[in-house]
Amino acid sequence: MKISFFINGTSQSVEIADENTPLLWVVRDILDLKGTKFGCGKAACGACTIQVDGAAVRSCSYAVKFAEGKRITTIEGLGTKDNPHPVQQAWIEEIVPQCGYCQPGFMMATAALLEQNPKPTDEDIDKDIINVCRCGTYYRMRKAIHRAAEITQTNLNTEENG
Amino acid sequence: MAKEKKKVSRRKFLVRGGLGTVGVLAVGSYIFRNPIRRSLLAMANTLDVAYMGDTSHPMLWFELTKDNRIILHSPKVEMGQGSFTSMAQMAADELEIAINKIEVVHAATATGNIDGMSTGGSTSVSGLWQPLREIAATFREMLKNEAANKMGVEASTLTVKHGTFTANSKQLTFAEVAEGVTEWEIPDTPILKDIKDYKYIGKPIPRVDLNAKVYGEPIFGMDATMPNMLFGTVVRPTKIGAKFISADVSKAETMPGVVKVIQEDDFVGVVAHSLIEAENAKKAIVVTWDSLTNLQTEDITSVMTVGNGKSTIIQKEGDEVDEDGLVSMEFRSPIGAHAQIEPNGVLASVEGTTATIIISTQVIGITRREVADRLGLEEEDVNVIPTYLGGGFGRRLHTPHAVQAAVMSKAVGKPVKYFFSRKEEFQHDMFRPPTHHVMKGKLNANGLLEHLEHHFVSGDVGNNSAMIPSMLPTIIGADVGAIRGGFIQYGKIPNYRSVYWHVDLPFATSWWRSLGLLANTFAIESFMDEMALRAQKNPVEFRLAHIQDDEAGTRLRQVIRAAADKAGYTDEVINGRAMGFAASTDANTPCAQVAEVSIEGNEIRVHKVTLAMDPGISVNPDQVKAQCEGCVIMGMSAAMFEQMHVSDGELSPTIYGPYNMALMKHAPKEIDVVLLQGTDKPGAVGEPPLGPIGAAVANAVFRLTGKRLQNMPLQLS
Numbered sequence: 001m002k003i004s005f006f007i008n009g010t011s012q013s014v015e016i017a018d019e020n021t022p023l024l025w026v027v028r029d030i031l032d033l034k035g036t037k038f039g040c041g042k043a044a045c046g047a048c049t050i051q052v053d054g055a056a057v058r059s060c061s062y063a064v065k066f067a068e069g070k071r072i073t074t075i076e077g078l079g080t081k082d083n084p085h086p087v088q089q090a091w092i093e094e095i096v097p098q099c100g101y102c103q104p105g106f107m108m109a110t111a112a113l114l115e116q117n118p119k120p121t122d123e124d125i126d127k128d129i130i131n132v133c134r135c136g137t138y139y140r141m142r143k144a145i146h147r148a149a150e151i152t153q154t155n156l157n158t159e160e161n162g
Numbered sequence: 163m164a165k166e167k168k169k170v171s172r173r174k175f176l177v178r179g180g181l182g183t184v185g186v187l188a189v190g191s192y193i194f195r196n197p198i199r200r201s202l203l204a205m206a207n208t209l210d211v212a213y214m215g216d217t218s219h220p221m222l223w224f225e226l227t228k229d230n231r232i233i234l235h236s237p238k239v240e241m242g243q244g245s246f247t248s249m250a251q252m253a254a255d256e257l258e259i260a261i262n263k264i265e266v267v268h269a270a271t272a273t274g275n276i277d278g279m280s281t282g283g284s285t286s287v288s289g290l291w292q293p294l295r296e297i298a299a300t301f302r303e304m305l306k307n308e309a310a311n312k313m314g315v316e317a318s319t320l321t322v323k324h325g326t327f328t329a330n331s332k333q334l335t336f337a338e339v340a341e342g343v344t345e346w347e348i349p350d351t352p353i354l355k356d357i358k359d360y361k362y363i364g365k366p367i368p369r370v371d372l373n374a375k376v377y378g379e380p381i382f383g384m385d386a387t388m389p390n391m392l393f394g395t396v397v398r399p400t401k402i403g404a405k406f407i408s409a410d411v412s413k414a415e416t417m418p419g420v421v422k423v424i425q426e427d428d429f430v431g432v433v434a435h436s437l438i439e440a441e442n443a444k445k446a447i448v449v450t451w452d453s454l455t456n457l458q459t460e461d462i463t464s465v466m467t468v469g470n471g472k473s474t475i476i477q478k479e480g481d482e483v484d485e486d487g488l489v490s491m492e493f494r495s496p497i498g499a500h501a502q503i504e505p506n507g508v509l510a511s512v513e514g515t516t517a518t519i520i521i522s523t524q525v526i527g528i529t530r531r532e533v534a535d536r537l538g539l540e541e542e543d544v545n546v547i548p549t550y551l552g553g554g555f556g557r558r559l560h561t562p563h564a565v566q567a568a569v570m571s572k573a574v575g576k577p578v579k580y581f582f583s584r585k586e587e588f589q590h591d592m593f594r595p596p597t598h599h600v601m602k603g604k605l606n607a608n609g610l611l612e613h614l615e616h617h618f619v620s621g622d623v624g625n626n627s628a629m630i631p632s633m634l635p636t637i638i639g640a641d642v643g644a645i646r647g648g649f650i651q652y653g654k655i656p657n658y659r660s661v662y663w664h665v666d667l668p669f670a671t672s673w674w675r676s677l678g679l680l681a682n683t684f685a686i687e688s689f690m691d692e693m694a695l696r697a698q699k700n701p702v703e704f705r706l707a708h709i710q711d712d713e714a715g716t717r718l719r720q721v722i723r724a725a726a727d728k729a730g731y732t733d734e735v736i737n738g739r740a741m742g743f744a745a746s747t748d749a750n751t752p753c754a755q756v757a758e759v760s761i762e763g764n765e766i767r768v769h770k771v772t773l774a775m776d777p778g779i780s781v782n783p784d785q786v787k788a789q790c791e792g793c794v795i796m797g798m799s800a801a802m803f804e805q806m807h808v809s810d811g812e813l814s815p816t817i818y819g820p821y822n823m824a825l826m827k828h829a830p831k832e833i834d835v836v837l838l839q840g841t842d843k844p845g846a847v848g849e850p851p852l853g854p855i856g857a858a859v860a861n862a863v864f865r866l867t868g869k870r871l872q873n874m875p876l877q878l879s
Contacts, residue, residue: 034378041583088377097371100371122831126827134500134501134555134823138824
């Protein structure tokens with residue numbers, strides 16, 4: 001069957017035999033966007049986190065059929081080197097990644113959190129950011145999340161004043 | 163002194179093309195004439211492993227591109243530890259080129275530049291410190307001699323900066339020097355720069371892989387693809403000890419998308435057009451297993467008890483002790499999983515008599531040999547292309563799934579990608595072995611230790627690993643991994659000993675970041691705190707009073723003082739928070755930690771960890787700090803939350819969540835790292851800071867509750 005959606009700002013149609021195929025494998029193996037990671041296949045680790053209509057979704061457990069007509073953002077669509085998303089800028093400033101494998105999932109979850117809650121407290125972060133990082137980069141991630149909120153606020157102020 | 167002339171063959175020059183490369187420069191030098199013997203000695207003495215690559219033959223370390231950049235082919239893999247960045251720093255400083263002109267890539271085995279052993283043991287930067295700088299300096303001199311020829315001046319009149327040679331008013335870039343040159347004279351290794359003259363070494367340079375990791379570039383083994391690639395999977399048993407006998411594959415063979423079901427003597431695999439088709443077909447295969455066990459966790463705990471198995475005294479000073487007045491206390495640690503987020507996986511392509519293996523592995527050379535042996539290929543015809551690792555932690559020191567993927571690829575004549583499910587990852591891990599410790603101690607009339615003993619039992623860590631020469635355990639009589647951190651580091655105690663007991667387990671256990679260090683330190687340092695309390699002494703002062711006056715003792719004392727001072731260590735409980743102290747020495751790197759802890763409900767909360775460590779020269783202080791922060795959190799996770807169970811012969815849990823790990827909410831809000839430099843070379847960094855955290859937290863809990871937690875994971879009830 002054919003499923004159509006918007007991904008990273010462009011419309012896309014995929015032909016898929018099994019409509020229950022996890023969106024993760026469509027993104028990785030059909031659309032060849034490898035930034036979204038496979039970690040556990042059971043929505044338990046968050047490495048596959050992407051955004052569907054602005055909400056953080058664990059794509060390993062999200063059937064592609066539910067993506068029909070939706071707007072999907074993956075790490076490749078979050079920002080670019082020339083125009084980084086505040087979360088990516090903050091991640092670079094704080095030098096967060098170690099092995100780096102779980103980081104796209106954390107960044108996508110953080111970007112979704114900041115959409116809902118532009119100035120999260122430590123408690124908000126603890127409650128919302130529940131992905132798993134084995135290298136233990138949580139300490140720097142927390143700093144980067146607060147920094148990303150600051151950058152977002154600064155950008156907003158600049159736009160308003162500009 | 164006459165320069166040793168070495169003609170480098172053209173074949174070596176033409177290893178690679180198509181990247182705008184003007185010439186591939188092979189640079190060798192004569193550093194370790196006998197790396198194996200040197201390393202064995204180093205391992206047995208200090209548990210510090212020297213670089214095991216061959217630096218005595220010309221091989222590909224550096225490529226110089228037309229636009230005057232350097233591609234550094236790393237014989238070590240990047241698994242998060244940051245060694246690519248440190249290597250770029252070391253090379254840039256000796257080459258005299260800007261660090262942003264250096265790109266570090268994993269050396270494929272076809273280049274010849276591989277570490278014969280592994281990436282592990284916290285040795286990448288320390289092991290390459292001397293050879294890499296020497297090779298870079300040799301390369302610089304090689305270019306300089308050629309620049310002098312081209313410019314018609316004496317080499318001694320040339321200055322070099324930013325990848326450019328200058329004499330009088332003339333300039334030649336490295337790339338211009340190399341242009342058209344096909345044969346090089348390799349000069350003697352020059353004298354290295356003074357450490358104070360380095361521009362990059364010792365500075366907090368941002369990670370060279372930062373952009374790739376922040377923008378989601380496809381750098382991991384899981385991301386590898388090849389044209390016409392198929393997906394393979396292998397049936398794995400759920401029960402411990404199960405041996406493959408035979409399989410009924412008739413149904414699987416007819417399933418949609420299945421290309422072939424492959425039956426070997428030791429495994430059955432299926433190759434299909436998609437991952438899901440392969441997984442579905444796998445479920446339809448009916449396997450007969452033999453040697454099924456019905457083990458429970460209690461069976462493992464009962465066998466894993468000091469007094470069982472074979473013992474080796476690894477340390478002994480002074481006399482036996484009279485049992486009268488001896489304090490004795492037991493500690494345990496559970497089976498631990500690696501739980502790295504990128505599952506083990508591989509992409510193999512076998513064509514005729516050659517094979518290409520793209521893989522996340524810590525053992526490049528061993529993987530190549532295993533594939534060559536199984537397929538009857540020459541090792542040089544198997545090209546292993548390492549990728550970035552989505553976590554290593556020791557798990558990828560065994561990657562024999564490369565063999566299975568290669569067998570499947572050969573059977574279908576196409577590239578085959580194969581990776582573990584998360585359940586397989588948990589059930590077929592090479593676990594951190596469970597341990598049991600008996601500590602014994604006795605105070606003298608002055609409240610100082612007169613006697614201290616550490617008896618401990620562990621399953622295999624280094625034994626049976628392809629990395630460890632089989633005669634090594636015979637020579638030194640103990641498992642080199644299990645004993646890490648198991649030594650008594652307080653040399654002023656008149657009588658002390660450490661006794662290691664070895665027990666075989668029915669499932670595979672092996673290298674887990676820091677090896678025996680976490681559990682051994684948990685036992686020894688919890689007991690040190692206990693004895694300090696009984697002596698009614700401050701635990702920091704109590705430790706200091708027992709440290710000997712040699713170099714190791716001086717460095718240990720300094721980190722203990724630094725951590726205690728920075729944290730403002732106190733025995734008092736203030737506002738419901740207590741501090742716990744612990745220290746360890748691992749691979750010559752001492753580390754001390756203070757954990758600030760409270761109890762909320764039934765949960766232990768770690769608010770702040772102050773850590774002081776002396777790894778010698780910190781090539782990249784920011785990444786040394788990152789390793790310290792990561793070790794604190796991974797160590798907390800293992801010490802406070804994680805454990806595998808065995809029930810009815812099956813290992814569980816098989817998913818994150820039930821396999822309880824530290825999350826964002828558990829991580830300390832503050833990790834304050836103090837780095838000291840007590841030696842003039844870089845030492846181990848990636849594992850030593852994992853030592854003290856378990857004991858530091860448990861010691862704080864004792865101050866809050868009066869209860870000594872003797873089992874990992876630390877639980878209040």
